[in-house]
Amino acid sequence: MGATMVKPLVKNGNILDALPSQATLHVVMLGLDSAGKTTALYRLKFDQYLNTVPTIGFNCEKVQCTLGKAKGVHFLVWDVGGQEKLRPLWRSYTRCTDGILFVIDSVDTERMEEAKMELMRTAKCPDNQVRNNWNNL
Ligand SMILES: Nc1nc2c(ncn2[C@@H]2O[C@H](COP(=O)(O)OP(=O)(O)OP(=O)(O)O)[C@@H](O)[C@H]2O)c(=O)[nH]1
Ligand SMILES: [Mg+2]
Numbered sequence: 001m002g003a004t005m006v007k008p009l010v011k012n013g014n015i016l017d018a019l020p021s022q023a024t025l026h027v028v029m030l031g032l033d034s035a036g037k038t039t040a041l042y043r044l045k046f047d048q049y050l051n052t053v054p055t056i057g058f059n060c061e062k063v064q065c066t067l068g069k070a071k072g073v074h075f076l077v078w079d080v081g082g083q084e085k086l087r088p089l090w091r092s093y094t095r096c097t098d099g100i101l102f103v104i105d106s107v108d109t110e111r112m113e114e115a116k117m118e119l120m121r122t123a124k125c126p127d128n129q130v131r132n133n134w135n136n137l
Contacts, residue, residue, distance in 0.1 A: 031118075062077075
């Protein structure tokens with residue numbers, strides 16, 4: 001499992017240096033079905049590997065960073081179902097978010113091209129272009 005940030009919050013410099021303390025940032029987790037999104041979310045939230053079922057709709061958890069430069073920052077993580085029939089809905093989740101995590105199952109080589117296509121489609125969406133504006137936080 002791996003993840004790529006396709007909507008960076010700042011153009012230059014360390015993203016963690018730019019985070020206001022005590023901020024709550026909205027992050028959307030995307031990726032093909034069975035990529036491991038919900039598993040990763042529950043690992044972040046509960047520090048455990050839990051059994052999952054395919055997500056129809058979304059899961060949402062607030063995760064607080066307790067270490068390092070991001071200490072005190074909260075992330076509201078939206079984990080959206082990755083089945084093909086659900087992917088047209090991704091845009092409505094990414095439109096007003098601070099960041100996107102794209103999760104890939106690195107051993108699923110047969111679907112790597114499909115994952116790449118969906119990642120590129122997400123990255124090219126005009127709503128998801130880089131913005132460099134902290135005024136709304
Ligand atoms: N071996 C291994 N299995 C994993 C890993 N992450 C997830 N899995 C398994 O892969 C399956 C799918 O994981 P989910 O987290 O439900 O996948 P998802 O991306 O949320 O899938 P959708 O909700 O359908 O979009 C489950 O059986 C997990 O236990 C991992 O890092 N390693
Ligand atoms: Mg899921």
